[in-house]
Amino acid sequence: MNVTPIRRALVPGLAALALVLTACGSDDSDGNGNGGTGDGNGLDTSVTGEVIVDGSSTVYPMTSTAGQLMKAEGSSIEVSVGESGTGGGFEKFCVGDTDISDASRPIKDDEEVPVCEENGIEFTELLVATDALTVAVHPDLAVDCLTVDELVALFGPKSTATNWQDINPDFPDEKITGFIPGTDSGTYDYMAADVVGDESETLRNDFESSEDDNVLVQGISGTEGAVGFFGYSYYEENADTLKAVAIDSGAGCVEPSAETAQDGTYTPLARPLFIYVNNKSYTEEPAVAEFTDYYIANLADIAEGALFIPLNDEDYAATQEALAGISG
Numbered sequence: 012m013n014v015t016p017i018r019r020a021l022v023p024g025l026a027a028l029a030l031v032l033t034a035c036g037s038d039d040s041d042g043n044g045n046g047g048t049g050d051g052n053g054l055d056t057s058v059t060g061e062v063i064v065d066g067s068s069t070v071y072p073m074t075s076t077a078g079q080l081m082k083a084e085g086s087s088i089e090v091s092v093g094e095s096g097t098g099g100g101f102e103k104f105c106v107g108d109t110d111i112s113d114a115s116r117p118i119k120d121d122e123e124v125p126v127c128e129e130n131g132i133e134f135t136e137l138l139v140a141t142d143a144l145t146v147a148v149h150p151d152l153a154v155d156c157l158t159v160d161e162l163v164a165l166f167g168p169k170s171t172a173t174n175w176q177d178i179n180p181d182f183p184d185e186k187i188t189g190f191i192p193g194t195d196s197g198t199y200d201y202m203a204a205d206v207v208g209d210e211s212e213t214l215r216n217d218f219e220s221s222e223d224d225n226v227l228v229q230g231i232s233g234t235e236g237a238v239g240f241f242g243y244s245y246y247e248e249n250a251d252t253l254k255a256v257a258i259d260s261g262a263g264c265v266e267p268s269a270e271t272a273q274d275g276t277y278t279p280l281a282r283p284l285f286i287y288v289n290n291k292s293y294t295e296e297p298a299v300a301e302f303t304d305y306y307i308a309n310l311a312d313i314a315e316g317a318l319f320i321p322l323n324d325e326d327y328a329a330t331q332e333a334l335a336g337i338s339g
Contacts, residue, residue, distance in 0.1 A: 060298025065093035066100025066113030069242035097197025115197030143267035189218030190239035
């Protein structure tokens, strides 16, 4: 399993979390109708096989954590998790190369769904967490809050701003250097389509880009005047070297947090995160079903263990219902 250097910090606590999950479970079922012969979470440790996952770098640590927790609880299932970006993940998923696709945006009805249909890939969308897409700057930059209009002026495809005073004359007289996700990233797509809202669904092309959020973190933290954006968990892990910018969508400046993402005040940057499951893989490959069932049964603990924002009760019930629908 791939674990990026920054993400290695998650691993030491996984065994402890696995013990908590086991202690809290019952010996009968995982709550999704999957009785298990293993631990109290319904994990059947006799199941073997491989699960291939790729997609969003934002969702990567959560899915990776789920696989590592299973391993810590005694599972022999090998879970391979890549992070080629949401778009890159769907390219593989829709031709049958992966069992599960991590996504930080919904699948595109006009581009990606037809490819899945052409290749006979039927899938189920499962909401797994909420994210507070975070705009971060170099810690010494005296910019604490941005309006949505300023976000457009900063990241929009028509932007010509090269100095922070081009965005707002009250901002510092300092050069803007940008580090943003690559175009295969669902995080890029979300900022372009749902925040900037330009018809081209693109962002300015003179900022450095990467599908690896760790590269963005390092670029912003190491460059004076720098700005970028990524999932909340990447900021939370690196809060000692970055500064998160509050967002004003008309009701005052609101900082990114679990609470503001869940209560709807962190707009328009609170967003849903998903996994997409190949229905055939789920129904015909026990390892895929075992991993997916475990993932959803322990979703809140996995989200918190990977520094994500858990679903509220209503959204979690909808995810459980969608999972149950795969096998009828």
